[in-house]
Amino acid sequence: MSYFNQQQAASNQTFMQLEHEMEAMTDVFNKIISSCHTKCIPTKYSESDLNKAESVCVDRCFSKYMIVQQQIGSKLQELSQNVQEMNAEAAARASQ
Amino acid sequence: MDINALTPYDRNRFMAMMEEKQVKDSLRLYHNLVERCFLDCANDFTTKTLTAKEEACVNKCCDKFLKYSARIGQRFAEQNTAMVDIQQQLISENASQ
Numbered sequence: 001m002s003y004f005n006q007q008q009a010a011s012n013q014t015f016m017q018l019e020h021e022m023e024a025m026t027d028v029f030n031k032i033i034s035s036c037h038t039k040c041i042p043t044k045y046s047e048s049d050l051n052k053a054e055s056v057c058v059d060r061c062f063s064k065y066m067i068v069q070q071q072i073g074s075k076l077q078e079l080s081q082n083v084q085e086m087n088a089e090a091a092a093r094a095s096q
Numbered sequence: 097m098d099i100n101a102l103t104p105y106d107r108n109r110f111m112a113m114m115e116e117k118q119v120k121d122s123l124r125l126y127h128n129l130v131e132r133c134f135l136d137c138a139n140d141f142t143t144k145t146l147t148a149k150e151e152a153c154v155n156k157c158c159d160k161f162l163k164y165s166a167r168i169g170q171r172f173a174e175q176n177t178a179m180v181d182i183q184q185q186l187i188s189e190n191a192s193q
Contacts, residue, residue: 011103020112026121029172033165034128041164043136048159050167058164062171072101092188 028069036061124164133157 040057041050050058102110129135137153146154 008103008105011101011106014101015106018110019113022117026117029168030124032172033168036168037132037161037164041140041160045136045153045156045160048163050160050163055167058134058167059171062168062175066175 032062032065036065129158130163132161 036058040061042054074084099107099110133154137150137157140147140150
């Protein structure tokens with residue numbers, strides 16, 4: 001492959017990575033918007049400003065969402081590692 | 097990974113994608129906001145038009161939602177800069193080792 005083609009392939013890969021990243025980010029953002037609104041904003045709408053209690057709730061809701069995301073992420077990673085190890089062991093045993 | 101690593105062709109593709117996403121996102125925001133404020137505010141079906149109370153509710157609902165989403169956006173941006181800082185720190189630590 002020529003240098004030029006290599007450069008194009010790398011660029012294309014970066015483009016796809018950026019696209020995935022953007023998609024994941026907007027997805028998380030929209031999920032937070034919808035769940036923290038349900039949890040923190042009462043449906044009475046007696047005022048148009050966010051009051052103190054709502055603001056504090058929103059900040060904490062955001063922070064907790066991030067923590068839950070991280071925790072579940074590492075749990076899933078652990079789990080998939082275990083599965084991979086088990087598969088490798090099974091494959092090793094089968095080949096014996 | 098950043099936009100500067102892209103060829104001019106892919107950079108244009110990226111810009112077009114972002115623009116399309118923005119259009120889609122603002123449409124989604126609009127539809128979600130209408131749904132939420134309708135569900136929360138329009139509950140009296142003895143009249144065909146919005147009552148004064150419902151109209152006031154819809155206005156407050158909309159204003160509040162925009163302030164709310166701005167706040168979340170702010171927190172989101174803070175989180176992102178914090179993540180970038182950590183990544184850069186890790187990179188510089190690795191480089192110095």
